Amino acid sequence: MTDQAILDELFAVIEDRKETLPEDSYTADLFTHEKGENAVLEKLGEESTELLLAAKDDDREEIAHESADFVYHLLVLLAMKGMDLKDLRAALRERR
Numbered sequence: 810m811t812d813q814a815i816l817d818e819l820f821a822v823i824e825d826r827k828e829t830l831p832e833d834s835y836t837a838d839l840f841t842h843e844k845g846e847n848a849v850l851e852k853l854g855e856e857s858t859e860l861l862l863a864a865k866d867d868d869r870e871e872i873a874h875e876s877a878d879f880v881y882h883l884l885v886l887l888a889m890k891g892m893d894l895k896d897l898r899a900a901l902r903e904r905r
């Protein structure tokens with residue numbers, strides 16, 4: 810993946826997992842979880858807490874790691890809601 814396009818490429822992989830539901834995919838597990846969307850909502854809660862703790866520790870490596878975990882789960886949530894990165898970009902653009 811190129812750095813510039815990494816979010817779009819990750820989102821495309823997430824959409825593919827949503828469509829094909831491979832057995833060995835963590836992403837597919839989130840889409841088919843018995844808790845429904847609560848599975849990804851709980852992960853977002855956990856990841857945001859882990860991000861806050863990393864920030865409080867001033868641990869830049871951990872901040873980057875937990876931010877990536879959070880963004881990945883955020884993209885899964887957008888895909889679950891039938892939304893995509895265009896919605897996120899549009900919301901950000903409206904604020905400029």
Ligand SMILES: N=c1c2ncn([C@@H]3O[C@H](COP(=O)(O)OP(=O)(O)OP(=O)(O)O)[C@@H](O)[C@H]3O)c2ncn1[C@@H]1O[C@H](COP(=O)(O)O)[C@@H](O)[C@H]1O
Binds near residue numbers: 822826833835
């Ligand atoms: N970017 C991610 C990604 N980020 C986080 N995660 C998973 O999210 C979970 C995070 O939960 P936890 O914080 O509890 O994780 P942990 O293992 O306890 O520890 P840490 O991650 O906090 O160190 C872990 O299981 C990670 O593997 C991800 N799982 C998949 N992807 C990407 O999604 C795509 C599809 O992956 P599969 O669905 O696995 O095919 C691939 O491009 C992957 O790189």
